[in-house]
Amino acid sequence: MRLKFIWIGIIFAILWSSASAATKFGLQSAQPFVIAVSRFFLASFLMLGVSHGIFRKRLPVGKEWKQLIIYGLLNISIYLGLYVLAMQKIAAGIGSLGTATNPVMISFISTLFLGQKMTVKNIASLLLCMAGVFVAAYPLLENSYASTDGILILLASMLSYSVGAIYYARQKWNDLNTLTINGWQTLLGGIFLLPVLLFTYRHEQNSWDYRLIGSVVWLALPVSIGAVQCWLWLLTVNPLKASYWLFLCPVFGFIIASITLHEPLGIYTLMGVMMVVAGLYIIQQQRAVKK
Template identity: 60%
Template sequence: MVAGICFAILWASASAATKIGLAYTQPFVIAVPRFFLAGAIILFFAHIVLKKELPQRQQWKQLAIYGFLNISTYLGLYVLAMQEVSAGLGSLSVATNPVFISLISAIWFKEKIHISIILSLLLCFTGVVIAAYPLLQNSFATPLGLALLLISMFCYSAGAIYFSKCNWGNLHILTINGWQTILGGVFLLPFVLYFYNDAQNSFTLSWVGCVLWLAIPVSIGAVQLWLYLLKDNPVTAAFWLFLCPVFGFVIAAIVMHEPISLYTLAGVLFVIAGLYIVQQQKKKN
């Protein structure tokens, strides 16, 4: 239980940490250092401490594609979206990932799309719209931000399915995670250099704290806790995702002073209902 609660809190905290960082620097100036720092730490443990082997030829190609989908496009678009939406709404959208994964997986593998998946998607989409409604009116969210969030969720889902489809051989999970994070950061470097504007960046201690938090507790800590939960009980692990939007809005309210209304609560309940239905279907399968 402790591991599950810690995972939900850390995972949900990413949106608020990103919003704090955006007050000081441009989006990619937060994201890329985070990726390189997290990837370097992971690879240090993988290759120096654990002495795990390096990827082989075909695996480098797989890592590049996975890093592009899971890091460059997903988190790259996500950090751009966080300029336009509230931290709470960002964490709520992240919680919908299992539903998108189920839908895209069914299409990818040409499986029958069960009615429960469609219902889950409708509930989650409705929940996000309800939660976003007052935020759109009060300038806590924009249509562009919501569109970027939606696209980023699809990219993450595509990356997750690609990961499951690939043959990784004996490659250790830390090796995969470390290199895909580094490669994802490399793909974003041209955008950092092209759009960099010195006047929009202030490298304060707050920015350093934001990058460190996103790199270590979130990118490393939360991911390792998630893997531990999956290994312990995959069915139970998925239900910890239900707490992420709850913690996300609570953290956003405390740290960012974002409003929590009846729309917020209704939106969270709709998303949780959608997640519950899709997890029940997975359990049956």
């Protein structure tokens, strides 16, 4: 189980970290909510078609609809709606860096409000991963731009993501399939964003060229479907340990942004990667204490 947890964590981090660069490419051809809503509808239709049409999984019932609405608002409408706005104002690498705030938020929210205990290994891993991320980010912060409002919007989106992760982990989903959960929360989140899209839409600012189509397809398939399915599985195993994989997202994000968008990558990135991997090793080695 531990090896599976590690491999799925790495796959999640790679796919999730690619979202920043993919969004930046899409923003060259379209408004942010055009990208977001198109992505959500494409991904949700595919997931629900497979879940209900091919696998014949059951529909949500009763209070499960309420849970899906709340989770869709937190994890799709608010989080990704704000995220795509922030990406207009910050570099792709800094957008990936924002994911590193989630383990911190999840850890402290769990500790303050849910009674989750923070062990010495938890704290050591947290501090080492945080330090590694900021070491890796140093050349990016020095050479790329980021506006104050862009950073604030990014942090607000990450707070919604962290609250959504904890909310999902604490709900009873019974036997509802994760693909079904992901499909419906994505569809509901996209529907909630439709009024915002219609209000802000400007035809002349959108061109369905290869950059926009490629961005939407990538964000819908590998990210919204692949990465989120991995994330939901990690959350069901251990939400606190799952959150630490978010520290790898900036590392992979820097590499992807360097290759695709030519953002800086050097010795600081290597040092940061080593620190993050060391921090992740500490938390993965932790064993449950037996009475």
